[in-house]
Amino acid sequence: MVQEQKTLLAAADKLKEYKIKNTPQRQVILSYLMTSHDHPSIEMIFNYVRGNGFSVSLATVYNTLQLLIDNNLIIEIAADSGGHMRYDYFEVPHYHVICVNCNRIVDVFDDEYKKNEKNAQLETGFQVFNSQYEVYGLCPECQEKIKQNA
Amino acid sequence: MVQEQKTLLAAADKLKEYKIKNTPQRQVILSYLMTSHDHPSIEMIFNYVRGNGFSVSLATVYNTLQLLIDNNLIIEIAADSGGHMRYDYFEVPHYHVICVNCNRIVDVFDDEYKKNEKNAQLETGFQVFNSQYEVYGLCPECQEKIKQNA
DNA sequence: CCGTAATTGATAATCATTCTCGATATAGTA
DNA sequence: TACTATATCGAGAATGATTATCAATTACGG
Numbered sequence: 001m002v003q004e005q006k007t008l009l010a011a012a013d014k015l016k017e018y019k020i021k022n023t024p025q026r027q028v029i030l031s032y033l034m035t036s037h038d039h040p041s042i043e044m045i046f047n048y049v050r051g052n053g054f055s056v057s058l059a060t061v062y063n064t065l066q067l068l069i070d071n072n073l074i075i076e077i078a079a080d081s082g083g084h085m086r087y088d089y090f091e092v093p094h095y096h097v098i099c100v101n102c103n104r105i106v107d108v109f110d111d112e113y114k115k116n117e118k119n120a121q122l123e124t125g126f127q128v129f130n131s132q133y134e135v136y137g138l139c140p141e142c143q144e145k146i147k148q149n150a
Numbered sequence: 151m152v153q154e155q156k157t158l159l160a161a162a163d164k165l166k167e168y169k170i171k172n173t174p175q176r177q178v179i180l181s182y183l184m185t186s187h188d189h190p191s192i193e194m195i196f197n198y199v200r201g202n203g204f205s206v207s208l209a210t211v212y213n214t215l216q217l218l219i220d221n222n223l224i225i226e227i228a229a230d231s232g233g234h235m236r237y238d239y240f241e242v243p244h245y246h247v248i249c250v251n252c253n254r255i256v257d258v259f260d261d262e263y264k265k266n267e268k269n270a271q272l273e274t275g276f277q278v279f280n281s282q283y284e285v286y287g288l289c290p291e292c293q294e295k296i297k298q299n300a
Numbered sequence: 301c302c303g304t305a306a307t308t309g310a311t312a313a314t315c316a317t318t319c320t321c322g323a324t325a326t327a328g329t330a
Numbered sequence: 331t332a333c334t335a336t337a338t339c340g341a342g343a344a345t346g347a348t349t350a351t352c353a354a355t356t357a358c359g360g
Binding site for chain 2: 126
């Protein structure tokens with residue numbers, strides 16, 4: 001079985017687990033988010049689905065992403081300096097380090113970071129559901145580029 | 151001297167410190183963000199400025215906020231479930247705990263939290279400029295409300 | 301395999317944000 | 331205080347991402 005089919009099946013399983021009705025569009029979108037580390041934009045997702053031979057409209061992409069967000073399967077990242085939202089599979093909590101120059105997004109899995117939610121709960125009395133941490137800076141490559149142009 | 155005038159002067163000083171040209175609109179907008187704990191939306195800021203007897207257009211509010219963001223004086227928070235951005239004076243780093251029911255935003259000043267940026271820098275090699283942490287949950291009051299309706 | 305409720309998708313509508321550009325106000329200097 | 335270059339202001343138009351519409355299609359429990 002090719003890798004592509006495996007991830008489609010994994011996505012289908014995940015949809016069933018979360019009691020979300022399975023459709024080809026949803027399977028492809030979720031499998032893309034589960035396996036890529038692209039943190040894709042709406043447009044990238046739209047092109048990916050069509051590029052893989054499935055019909056889809058922008059409305060469906062928006063609807064599907066909202067559904068996945070509501071089920072805490074993915075999160076929305078306000079990351080792209082072009083004003084486009086980016087999306088990420090988020091079953092395993094992590095945070096994002098974003099290059100303000102090239103818009104690259106790097107995942108960081110850090111156990112220390114997970115303590116922040118508990119602290120927030122203690123400090124405020126809120127019942128915490130989730131949280132989002134984003135760090136902005138220059139990636140090593142862009143630091144080099146800027147040095148060379150100076 | 152009344153409090154209102156003091157905060158206008160404090161805002162003027164801050165603008166001068168950051169070498170931002172001073173205008174009445176900028177002074178009022180910054181003083182509002184410096185003193186209120188509203189985390190106001192664009193619309194709230196617009197109404198506040200006009201309500202205090204200053205002329206202003208929406209374009210100026212947007213321009214001014216972008217200018218203050220670029221100078222790291224304030225940040226933009228994707229917080230309001232109505233899809234409106236919210237703004238906050240951010241000279242002293244802190245994070246936000248947001249009620250998903252009533253949209254209330256609570257500031258938390260926590261020294262532990264500040265370490266996250268350093269960790270991110272070490273993990274990724276990025277040159278970090280700033281970061282943003284948002285926690286989503288239910289505030290104590292909304293927890294009560296929901297209990298009563300159950 | 302059927303019936304029903306949910307989903308899809310082409311298009312239109314919405315609305316927050318950005319752009320335009322003439323009018324106006326500011327900072328710096330003397 | 332007056333002058334001048336320069337930047338900002340602001341009303342309305344333009345933009346463009348997102349949402350709504352609704353008929354046709356599809357998924358899936360029984």
